[in-house]
Amino acid sequence: MNTLRHHTTLLAAAGTVLALSLTACQSDGDDTSSSAPTASATASTAGKSTGTTGSKGLAGSKGSSSASAGSAGATGEQVSASTPVCTAKDVRVTAARQDGPPYTHIVLTAKNTTRRSCQLTGFPHIQFLENHKQDVPVVSRSKPATPVVLAAGAPAYALVKLSDGGVDEDNEPVSAFSVTLDGNSTVIAVTAPGSDGIAVDPAKALTGYWTPELRNGADDF
Structure with a gap:
């Protein structure tokens, strides 16, 4: 009878240890998954920021081209004509x-x-x-x-x-x-x-x- 109780206690203790191990593993998994979206968000933000800068750069180039075209339009030949x-x-x-x-x-x-x-x-x-x-x-x-x-x-x-x-x-x-x-x-x-x-x-x-x-x-x- 004492031996049965002893085995039962050991099994209960082993179950507790296993549960704790699983909880810890789950906890580690949760931490990893929660940090991944943060990295993705950062990459997304960086991408948006880069895209905005690129758009402004292109707009600036177009603006310069338009200005050049405007200057070229006022040539001496046109004035002379x-x-x-x-x-x-x-x-x-x-x-x-x-x-x-x-x-x-x-x-x-x-x-x-x-x-x-x-x-x-x-x-x-x-x-x-x-x-x-x-x-x-x-x-x-x-x-x-x-x-x-x-x-x-x-x-x-x-x-x-x-x-x-x-x-x-x-x-x-x-x-x-x-x-x-x-x-x-x-x-x-x-x-x-x-x-x-x-x-x-x-x-x-x-x-x-x-x-x-x-x-x-x-x-x-």
Whole structure:
């Protein structure tokens, strides 16, 4: 009888130990399963965060492309195509000496006197003397890379060579001369600078193209 009780007690104790072991195992399993969703949630959050950043990056790129396209749309060619050519009525042409004696060059200034933009094409067609009807030759290297568009009140310039400055040249005095613009036959009378006018050798005279500013090198002739 005592032996039976002893076996029963041992079985009960073994059952208790087994139950505790199973509970512990279950507990470990619960902890693992509860931490897994947390890791998944973190990965999901990171994915969402990365996705948001990527979207913003793409939007920024698209925005930049649109801005570039907008800038490209406002090209000089489009402006030139819609801008009328300057006529003699649109500009005032004046002349000034460049450098000091012997005054071998003058600078022509064409100022837009209207309230709108106009395109000043080509070069000034100059005739200095009544007995020399040919236009002064142009220096091709002075041609600007883009069309010259004058805003209201804006000037453009052209360098003009009169002579080589030698005492033995066939210079002739000029107090006024004529200028015509590309695409316009109206003659513009220009007063020569200086109280004594200018001395011109028709064989040496040259002109540059109209440019927004006089450029070193291209306009040196």
